[in-house]
Amino acid sequence: MTAHRILSWTPAAVVFDCDGTLMDTERHWVDARDTVLREYGHVPAPGFSEQARGLHYTACGRLMAESVGRPELAEELTAALLDRFRQRVAAHPTTMPGAPELVRSAAQFAPLAVASNCPLEVVESCLDVAELRRYFDHVVVPDATTRPKPYPDVYLTAARLCGVEPARALAVEDSHCGIQAAAAAGLRVIGVGPRPAGPADALADWWVRSLEEPAVQGWAGARIPAQGSGPGSAGNGTP
Structure with missing residues (x-):
C-alpha cells in the first residue's frame, strides 16, 4: 500500500481533473454519448x-463513429456529442461530494491547477458555476502542442505552470485514462471512486471512494498554515 506517500507528505502543487473529480459531469457525457448513438440508430x-x-472528446467521437461502422462520421458525431454535453452541463451543474471543500483547503497551502481533456470554455464555465474558478492559478487543456490524456502533457504543463517539478505535485483523478497521464508525468496520485481491479489500481498511490471522506478532508486541513494564509496568488485566498 502506497497511501503513506501522500498521507505523510505536503505537495508543492495540486492538480485536479475536472470531469468526475471536481464536477459531477461524467453522467452528462454518458447521457450525451448514448443519446447521439441512438440518434444514429445504434445502441x-x-x-x-x-x-x-x-x-x-475528439477521441470519443472517433470511437463512436467506429462503433456505428461509419468512421467518416467522426467529426459530425464529435460535434453532436459536445453539443449534447454542453446542454446537459448548463441544465444540471453539480460538484462532486467533498470537491469544493478540498479545493478551498488545498488552495491555502499550494498553488492549484486543473488538467482536463474537455474544451477550455467548458471547464471554465463549470468552475465558474461552481464558484471554484478563483482558486485555480491555471487551467490546462489539450491544444496544438499539448496532447490529451492518457499522454502526460497536460500534467507536465500544469506542474510547470505552478512552478514545481512533477514529483512535488499531486494529481486528483477519477479515470484510468487520467491516472495513466498523471503517473506518466511523475505526479503522485489520489484515485477517486470505486477501486478498480487492474492497472489503474497500481498507478494510484491512494484510492478513496469520495473526496468527502474524513481522511481526505483531514489530510488537507492538517496542511493549512496556522495563519490560514495562501501560498501565492490572490486566487489562492480563503473564501
Missing part, C-alpha cells in the same frame, strides 16, 4: 461507457 454495447471514460 451502445456493454462496456462502451467504461471504454470511453476519460477520453478526449
Whole structure:
C-alpha cells in the first residue's frame, strides 16, 4: 500500500481533473454519448461507457463513429456529442461530494491547477458555476502542442505552470485514462471512486471512494498554515 506517500507528505502543487473529480459531469457525457448513438440508430454495447471514460472528446467521437461502422462520421458525431454535453452541463451543474471543500483547503497551502481533456470554455464555465474558478492559478487543456490524456502533457504543463517539478505535485483523478497521464508525468496520485481491479489500481498511490471522506478532508486541513494564509496568488485566498 502506497497511501503513506501522500498521507505523510505536503505537495508543492495540486492538480485536479475536472470531469468526475471536481464536477459531477461524467453522467452528462454518458447521457450525451448514448443519446447521439441512438440518434444514429445504434445502441451502445456493454462496456462502451467504461471504454470511453476519460477520453478526449475528439477521441470519443472517433470511437463512436467506429462503433456505428461509419468512421467518416467522426467529426459530425464529435460535434453532436459536445453539443449534447454542453446542454446537459448548463441544465444540471453539480460538484462532486467533498470537491469544493478540498479545493478551498488545498488552495491555502499550494498553488492549484486543473488538467482536463474537455474544451477550455467548458471547464471554465463549470468552475465558474461552481464558484471554484478563483482558486485555480491555471487551467490546462489539450491544444496544438499539448496532447490529451492518457499522454502526460497536460500534467507536465500544469506542474510547470505552478512552478514545481512533477514529483512535488499531486494529481486528483477519477479515470484510468487520467491516472495513466498523471503517473506518466511523475505526479503522485489520489484515485477517486470505486477501486478498480487492474492497472489503474497500481498507478494510484491512494484510492478513496469520495473526496468527502474524513481522511481526505483531514489530510488537507492538517496542511493549512496556522495563519490560514495562501501560498501565492490572490486566487489562492480563503473564501
